[in-house]
Amino acid sequence: MNQGKTRVWPSIIVLLIWLWGVTGGSAEDPYRFFTWNITYGQIYPFGICQQVILINGQFPGPDIHAVTNDNLIINVHNHLPEPFLLSWNGVQQRRNSFEDGVYGTTCPIPPGSNFTYQMQVKDQIGSFYYFPSLEFHKAAGGYGGIRILTRPEVPVPFPEPHGDFTILIGDWYIANHKDLKSILDQGKMLRCPDGILINGRGPNGVSFTVEPGKTYRLRISNVGLQNSMNFRIEGHVMKVVEVEGTHTLQNTVSSLDIHVGQSYSALVTADQRAKDYYIAVSTRFTTQALITTAVLHYRNSRTWVSGPPPPGPTTDIQWSLNQARSIRTNLTASGPRPNPQGAYHYGQIKVNRTIKLANSAALLNSKQRYAVNGVSFVPADTPLKLADYFKIAGVFHVGSIPDYPTTVQQIHLDTSVMGADYRAFVEIVFENHEDIIQSWHLDGYSFFVVGMDIGQWTPNCRKQYNLNDAISRSTTQVYPDSWTAVYVALDNVGMWNLRTEFWARQYLGQQFYLRVYTPSHSVRDEYPIPNNALLCGRAKNPIS
Known part of the structure; x- marks a missing residue:
């Protein structure tokens, strides 16, 4: 496995700090180990032979079964003839966007190589899934389910199913x-x-x-x-x-x-x-x-x-x-911890910032592109998180996408990154001016879906927001010619992908990265770069 370049701190110290961080200083949170082999195989779902991505010979791939606060160690061996990445839809990488598994944060696993994801399902329960995020691999399978169960001492608001x-x-x-x-x-x-x-x-x-x-x-x-x-x-x-x-x-x-x-x-x-x-x-x-x-x-x-x-x-x-x-939150139920979910009064927190996001489409050089707020995302030659960590200039610049849709109809290409302050509390309004349903996802976070309706959003729409028991989730729909508003507490430092889940449009530019930043370098705010991190692009030989 590629261990990357030696860091300034001795590797053993980095490993101890990482272990302290992911376990909260406790040795009680268990580890679950997985070894996955990624290969191509053949299936016949419609009576026609198709090539798909298999994980350990399975399509779909194996389920991940875990319990709140478990540490997951997933060793992925890439036997495909091209680079490969896995991402974890809805699983929040707390203070650890290095492991998010999209190209803006993580170098792909080269053909014939392996990489070990090291992550903790910190303070999470519920149902999620993983999928391949690179090279339109999602259209070839390679996905599987994730279930995170509550700890035995935390009650579940329904009888144990059979x-x-x-x-x-x-x-x-x-x-x-x-x-x-x-x-x-x-x-x-x-x-x-x-x-x-x-x-x-x-x-x-x-x-x-x-x-x-x-x-x-x-x-x-x-x-x-x-x-x-x-x-x-x-x-x-x-x-x-x-x-x-x-x-x-x-x-x-x-x-x-x-x-x-x-x-x-x-x-x-x-x-x-x-x-x-x-x-x-x-x-x-x-x-x-x-x-x-x-x-x-x-x-x-x-x-x-x-x-x-x-x-x-x-x-x-x-x-x-x-x-x-x-679909609203059960305020009398416990979440990952043994206390009511309603203890977090999101509706009483002052909003620091409003961001409005709208999708648009245009032909650039006779090729179809899609954009967010007039900017169609193009991947850089180096994952943005690595460029940020190693302070590599010229890979991206913060503020390359505006907070509001532009009135100009044209779109342009850029490696779009929006800056945001750690611990800010923001309102995001998704606007959809098309006649199809949009679906938006924010990596690393859950947000409160406070409102949605048909028509154009105006500040007056806030009067109909649900400020008591709105559902908290990481993916929300926006109906045709409609809007959806969410509140999100930016409590997770890192570089996080905000994207459409319409995968062809995501591939053609309808996405950007949200850089949640703090000048602090404490492991309480963000974990150090993993010692086994793959390095690519201009991060292969960083000045550290």
């Missing part, structure tokens, strides 16, 4: 991911996806076996490339209990909209007569509707699914908007 299923849904292309990337590199947009996969399988390719009368937890993540999905189970209702690390008010729903990049937990009870039932997943608000099915199999069933799958809900945006507003 079983726990990871369900990864998402749109899928039959074309090879390299061909898709080539289309984007030529400045063209991709056509609509070919279908939907559930846990890497096509229609009725996967089943979930349940015992009559028992209740099960479904951890559902939309790992797709662009489309919002609706999830439903024939003849059954679901009770939503958790969203990306936050326990929710336990609303009962017949179907659930899950936008790209989002994760939910829902409880379902096998309380119907013994037979097999469709699990249906379909795209939302698209001109070309896609649908696929899995099977909920009662163990004593002798009747296979038949007939049409259950229909989805109305295509009226207002239905989905109302459901989204109903």
Whole structure:
């Protein structure tokens, strides 16, 4: 493994400081070790042979099971003929953006090499997933589920379920991911996806076996490339209990909209007569509707699914908007710690700064590009976090993206970085002037989704904000010709990716980095660079 260049401090001291930091000075937090081999393999989800990315020969990859405050040591061996990176969607790298796994923070793992991610799921619970973030690899699989359980002494606001299923849904292309990337590199947009996969399988390719009368937890993540999905189970209702690390008010729903990049937990009870039932997943608000099915199999069933799958809900945006507003924090439940989540009164904190973000599109040099506030992101030759750490000039400059959308229609290319002060409390307003749903994600953070509505945002919209029990999550949707507002406490120092989850648009520039900065160099604010950090670009020979 590439250990990088020797630091000024002896490596053993750096390691001891890192261990002290990730364990909070305690030796009680356990370590979980994983060894993953990344290879190409073949699958037949739609009856056609496809090349996909396998992890230890699996597609999807293996689940990560952890408990709050566990230290995860994941040794990734890259057997692909190109560089590779994994990122952790929704898992907050506390004070450790070096491990975030996107190119703005982390050097890719070279072909034939390995890298060991060292991270702690500090003060986190919930349902998340990992995915490959480089070279449009996300269109080739390489993803898997992450479940972080509460510690035994912390109560959960529902009875222990009989079983726990990871369900990864998402749109899928039959074309090879390299061909898709080539289309984007030529400045063209991709056509609509070919279908939907559930846990890497096509229609009725996967089943979930349940015992009559028992209740099960479904951890559902939309790992797709662009489309919002609706999830439903024939003849059954679901009770939503958790969203990306936050326990929710336990609303009962017949179907659930899950936008790209989002994760939910829902409880379902096998309380119907013994037979097999469709699990249906379909795209939302698209001109070309896609649908696929899995099977909920009662163990004593002798009747296979038949007939049409259950229909989805109305295509009226207002239905989905109302459901989204109903998903709120359970203030009486504990989070990762044994105290009510409502103890954090975010609605009483003064906002230091308002940031408005709007997506736009244009042709540059006859090639399609996408932008945020008029700036279309281009990767630098060196990960931004490394350039910042080693003070390498000329890689990026803070302030290269404005706080507000520009009135000028043109867009321009830049390695866009927005500066922000550590411990600031900011309002971010996402504006969507298109007729499609947008989905936005901020690495390293959860934010409070305080408001969303159809129309144009104005300061007067703050009167309708939920300042009491808004859901805290890391990915939010913005409906067509609508806005969504979030509050975020910038309590995590580092360089963090803020991006669309519409992956072709992310690849073509609809993203930037938020540099949360403090002049302090204390390990209480940010961990030292990992001793095994890969170095690339101009950071290969830094002046340290």
